Amino acid sequence: MSSIQKAACIGGGVIGGAWAARFVLAGIDVDMYDPHPEAERIVGEVLGNAERAYAMLTMAPLPPRGKITFCKSIKEAVEGADWIQESVPERLELKRNVITQIDAATDPQALIGSSTSGLMPTDLQRDMKHPERFFVAHPYNPVYLLPLAELVGGQKTSPETLKAAQEKLAPIGMKGVILKKEIEAFVGDRLLEAVWREGLWLIHDDICDTETLDDVIRYSFGMRWAQMGLFETYRIAGGEAGMRHFLAQFGPCLSWPWTKLTDVVDLDDALIDKIAAQSDAQSGARGIRELERIRDENLVGIMQALKAGDGGQGWGAGKILAEFEKHLWVQGGGAKKEPDFSAPLRLLDTKVGAAWVDYNGHMTEYRYLQVFADTADMLLRLIGVDFAYVEAGHSYYTVETHIRHLGEAKLGQKLYSTLQVLSSDDKRLRFFTTIYNAETNEALATAEQLMLHVDSKAGKSVAAPFDVLAKLKPIAEAHAKLPIPEGVGRSVGQKR
Numbered sequence: 001m002s003s004i005q006k007a008a009c010i011g012g013g014v015i016g017g018a019w020a021a022r023f024v025l026a027g028i029d030v031d032m033y034d035p036h037p038e039a040e041r042i043v044g045e046v047l048g049n050a051e052r053a054y055a056m057l058t059m060a061p062l063p064p065r066g067k068i069t070f071c072k073s074i075k076e077a078v079e080g081a082d083w084i085q086e087s088v089p090e091r092l093e094l095k096r097n098v099i100t101q102i103d104a105a106t107d108p109q110a111l112i113g114s115s116t117s118g119l120m121p122t123d124l125q126r127d128m129k130h131p132e133r134f135f136v137a138h139p140y141n142p143v144y145l146l147p148l149a150e151l152v153g154g155q156k157t158s159p160e161t162l163k164a165a166q167e168k169l170a171p172i173g174m175k176g177v178i179l180k181k182e183i184e185a186f187v188g189d190r191l192l193e194a195v196w197r198e199g200l201w202l203i204h205d206d207i208c209d210t211e212t213l214d215d216v217i218r219y220s221f222g223m224r225w226a227q228m229g230l231f232e233t234y235r236i237a238g239g240e241a242g243m244r245h246f247l248a249q250f251g252p253c254l255s256w257p258w259t260k261l262t263d264v265v266d267l268d269d270a271l272i273d274k275i276a277a278q279s280d281a282q283s284g285a286r287g288i289r290e291l292e293r294i295r296d297e298n299l300v301g302i303m304q305a306l307k308a309g310d311g312g313q314g315w316g317a318g319k320i321l322a323e324f325e326k327h328l329w330v331q332g333g334g335a336k337k338e339p340d341f342s343a344p345l346r347l348l349d350t351k352v353g354a355a356w357v358d359y360n361g362h363m364t365e366y367r368y369l370q371v372f373a374d375t376a377d378m379l380l381r382l383i384g385v386d387f388a389y390v391e392a393g394h395s396y397y398t399v400e401t402h403i404r405h406l407g408e409a410k411l412g413q414k415l416y417s418t419l420q421v422l423s424s425d426d427k428r429l430r431f432f433t434t435i436y437n438a439e440t441n442e443a444l445a446t447a448e449q450l451m452l453h454v455d456s457k458a459g460k461s462v463a464a465p466f467d468v469l470a471k472l473k474p475i476a477e478a479h480a481k482l483p484i485p486e487g488v489g490r491s492v493g494q495k496r
């Protein structure tokens with residue numbers, strides 16, 4: 001699968017900042033150009049929310065975070081990038097000018113995507129020297145969570161470009177959907193505009209207020225749309241007779257006076273005041289960043305629920321998440337140099353994210369287990385028990401864990417973990433893991449764990465194969481020479 005090596009983001013507002021977060025959390029360095037004096041702060045805040053969301057979204061090992069560099073010009077930002085994402089304000093002349101500058105400054109092989117919500121790619125690529133590598137990659141807010149990018153080519157875009165873009169989006173957890181023809185506002189914003197226009201009429205005509213309108217969506221079809229969209233939902237609504245029956249029954253309603261879709265409401269001062277006041281009453285008690293965090297938590301919950309859909313295969317956006325996680329597991333947290341076996345193995349470096357902190361203001365207990373489990377997974381990958389191995393039907397299962405909490409970790413604390421193999425045979429693997437404060441090297445928690453090698457299809461323990469045991473052997477032999485860590489074999493309880 002071809003992947004993005006280095007990205008450039010031109011424009012770092014709501015969408016450009018979130019694209020940057022999507023890239024850096026997938027381990028890709030980003031060079032950013034945005035003349036806004038506070039661009040660095042704004043992008044930093046978006047990235048903070050994105051990191052918080054990812055800490056809730058997945059337990060798969062994220063690669064080391066990419067680096068964001070703020071540049072002084074478009075030329076400087078795009079140098080060496082193989083994916084450039086333009087996200088400047090929605091004005092044709094401005095975008096065309098920026099895209100032409102990007103085109104002139106980059107390698108002709110680099111892909112150039114525009115975040116435009118509705119401008120035609122043919123209009124945007126008009127002045128480019130290499131228009132064949134330009135396309136619309138229309139994302140949805142927040143880009144770091146919602147997987148879709150509508151990929152739309154203009155008259156001069158090559159079909160290979162769209163295919164390459166689709167392929168490069170997959171490893172960063174996105175789903176590139178290629179539209180057959182260009183059209184203003186593409187597919188998503190055509191639908192959203194229709195709903196929005198209708199919504200504005202309902203407020204204008206005092207049928208409901210903004211909160212009631214939002215309730216109607218979120219308590220009903222909004223939930224359906226998140227998992228089945230429109231046509232699959234309506235197929236079910238046709239009952240056993242299916243889509244043909246649905247069309248026969250509800251098709252005629254389309255010509256009844258059910259909608260005002262062709263009329264555009266006049267957004268005069270009175271209507272603007274009314275909507276703004278209703279929206280303030282509905283949501284004004286919370287700031288934008290707080291609303292973003294609530295939205296992100298809810299989206300994560302929906303995506304995780306969908307990941308369990310279709311009998312555990314994953315459904316809709318949950319299937320994309322499952323595929324992204326599989327990719328992360330295969331990558332194993334990024335390339336690491338071969339560890340030194342003559343000491344406990346340093347296998348994981350991480351940081352306490354906001355979603356890890358509990359009501360006591362420190363890292364909550366189950367997150368320690370997560371770090372221990374992630375560390376154990378690193379050991380397993382080191383001995384060849386990787387994703388392909390597990391898919392082929394064998395694995396190690398944890399059968400016993402004893403955790404000791406020795407210190408506290410607060411929000412943002414950098415951590416690392418080390419693992420010492422205590423004993424092993426052809427089925428058993430016993431090891432001791434310590435989580436450290438990365439600044440002071442203070443031990444914060446330890447775990448002694450026992451794993452069994454299993455045939456996961458048969459559901460029973462079996463001897464590990466020769467090649468796994470051969471990889472484990474030098475680690476186990478080297479660790480047998482180390483002192484037994486303090487705490488090994490301790491039981492839970494008070495002295496009597």
Ligand SMILES: NC(=O)C1=CN([C@@H]2O[C@H](COP(=O)(O)OP(=O)(O)OC[C@H]3O[C@@H](n4cnc5c(N)ncnc54)[C@H](O)[C@@H]3O)[C@@H](O)[C@H]2O)C=CC1
Pocket residue numbers: 010011012013014015016033034035036039087088089090098115116117118138139140141
């Ligand atoms: N906000 C949304 O929900 C979505 C927006 N989009 C599209 O993304 C694009 C950007 O929209 P937003 O991020 O919402 O706007 P925004 O106003 O939040 O951000 C635009 C950024 O571009 C910067 N900028 C202005 N001129 C520039 C230049 N010459 N070079 C580099 N940066 C420049 C501004 O300083 C600003 O930070 C638009 O095309 C929009 O249609 C796409 C999907 C959703």
Ligand SMILES: C[N+](C)(C)CC(=O)CC(=O)[O-]
Pocket residue numbers: 117139140141189192
């Ligand atoms: C409002 N908008 C047209 C900029 C919205 C989009 O383009 C997509 C989205 O995130 O809803």
